[in-house]
Amino acid sequence: MLKYNLLIILKILIFLPQVVFGDDTHYKDMLFGGRAAGMGGTYIAISDDAAGCFYNPAGTVYAYEDSISGSGNAFFSQKYNIEDIPKPLSEETGSYERVGESFLANFFGILRKHDDFTYCFVYLIPETNSEHQFLSINENVWQYELDWNLEDTSYLAGPSLAYSFSDSISWGLGLFYHYRSGRFNNTEHTNYDFDSDGIQDTSANFFHRGEIKEHGFLYKLGLQWNPVDEIVFGFVFDQTVIQNSLYTKVSSGTAYNWIYSDGYSGGYQLALENKSHRSVPIHYGFGAAYYPTPSTMYAFDIDYYSSTSTNIPFGFPNNNYTVILPFSQVESAETAEVINNSFSQTLRLSETYNYSLGLETYINAENSLSFGFFSNNTSAPDAGESTAYYYDHIDMIGLSGAYSSHTPNSTFTTGLVLTKGEGNLIVNHFLPRKINKFPLSRSSWALFIAVN
Numbered sequence: 001m002l003k004y005n006l007l008i009i010l011k012i013l014i015f016l017p018q019v020v021f022g023d024d025t026h027y028k029d030m031l032f033g034g035r036a037a038g039m040g041g042t043y044i045a046i047s048d049d050a051a052g053c054f055y056n057p058a059g060t061v062y063a064y065e066d067s068i069s070g071s072g073n074a075f076f077s078q079k080y081n082i083e084d085i086p087k088p089l090s091e092e093t094g095s096y097e098r099v100g101e102s103f104l105a106n107f108f109g110i111l112r113k114h115d116d117f118t119y120c121f122v123y124l125i126p127e128t129n130s131e132h133q134f135l136s137i138n139e140n141v142w143q144y145e146l147d148w149n150l151e152d153t154s155y156l157a158g159p160s161l162a163y164s165f166s167d168s169i170s171w172g173l174g175l176f177y178h179y180r181s182g183r184f185n186n187t188e189h190t191n192y193d194f195d196s197d198g199i200q201d202t203s204a205n206f207f208h209r210g211e212i213k214e215h216g217f218l219y220k221l222g223l224q225w226n227p228v229d230e231i232v233f234g235f236v237f238d239q240t241v242i243q244n245s246l247y248t249k250v251s252s253g254t255a256y257n258w259i260y261s262d263g264y265s266g267g268y269q270l271a272l273e274n275k276s277h278r279s280v281p282i283h284y285g286f287g288a289a290y291y292p293t294p295s296t297m298y299a300f301d302i303d304y305y306s307s308t309s310t311n312i313p314f315g316f317p318n319n320n321y322t323v324i325l326p327f328s329q330v331e332s333a334e335t336a337e338v339i340n341n342s343f344s345q346t347l348r349l350s351e352t353y354n355y356s357l358g359l360e361t362y363i364n365a366e367n368s369l370s371f372g373f374f375s376n377n378t379s380a381p382d383a384g385e386s387t388a389y390y391y392d393h394i395d396m397i398g399l400s401g402a403y404s405s406h407t408p409n410s411t412f413t414t415g416l417v418l419t420k421g422e423g424n425l426i427v428n429h430f431l432p433r434k435i436n437k438f439p440l441s442r443s444s445w446a447l448f449i450a451v452n
Helices: 002-014 034-038 057-062 333-342
Strands: 067-086 093-114 117-139 142-164 169-192 202-228 231-257 266-274 283-293 296-305 308-311 346-349 352-364 367-376 391-406 411-428 435-451
Touching: 034 067, 034 352, 034 367, 034 391, 034 411, 034 435, 057 117, 057 142, 057 169, 057 202, 067 117, 117 169, 142 202, 169 231, 367 411, 391 435
Parallel strands: none
Antiparallel strands: 067 093, 067 435, 093 117, 117 142, 142 169, 169 202, 202 231, 231 266, 231 283, 283 296, 296 352, 308 346, 352 367, 367 391, 391 411, 411 435
């Protein structure tokens, strides 16, 4: 019984929650394009500048003239906070915080007009995740350290073409190369004075490192209809198709116990290579814009994402071991199969809706303001609905605002995007093989600039 308790203590210390962003619907933290970002991404029915080459290519036929546009997140910061994590050897609970920052030039676009056609080339970063955490605990009989680092970024680049059937109807098509690159490192170390004699008699060390490379393309079809001067409707249909991917991971661990001669001492090494492709939901977007006056515009977008089954997101510790712990006795083949089948390697992403509202108003010919409100809901399963190892479920909302300065030949925009949400994190501690649920919150803010 004493050795069994030791096993549980080590397991609780070693396998702390792991949080990863990215389920193919959380995308509005990285809003780009001056007007579009200021309006919270409410741009499907507008899209009349270089940023529209991606939001809805159909709208670019109504661009005033040729243009070059660039925007970037002058500063982007995000924070995760996980609550009510049980503290080892105590009835108390604690919280763990993970933060990340980045500086990104996340959009560049060129728009050219030719008679009834418009063609563009854009480069953008639609999603990025940067997480870092260092945790150090020193409490009498035990010490613990965790060092966690994750970088995960997706890139898109490619052309789009739009054509105007008439003064009120247009269509557009975009084809963008998709590239994703990510890596994470996680090291953990613990010492424990099990018999309280002042000498650390138990220790464990774990190391995990993983990388992902992913290639594919995103296709986008857009339509825009302007039935009257004051109202515009837009529609987009798109999906990312993964052509090839490679996920590699190496993991090792050692555990030593100087009290019991028989055990729980030893180690393991594991190397994995996975070339399976994740499945990405299909996206349908509808937008409407209303111009009550030449200086004011209101816009509304609704985005729908289909359901699909996909691989567990990169960064989750989704390894299937043939033992309960790396340093415990080997399970029988039958028991190992039951354990492996109990923890799915896929997640069922549910259908998801997101909404956004935008406002743009001109103070005068040289100055304008824009504001946006949007949802950023997740497609991950509700907490407890899946037997996947680790995943989070968090729905978010966001606010945005921007100021633009206009000249006859250019526009300069600067603004701020804020997001916040709460949800749950699923953590499986293997012993006693029970899914545990912990409250989770996430917030981010981005300062952006754009020139058109």
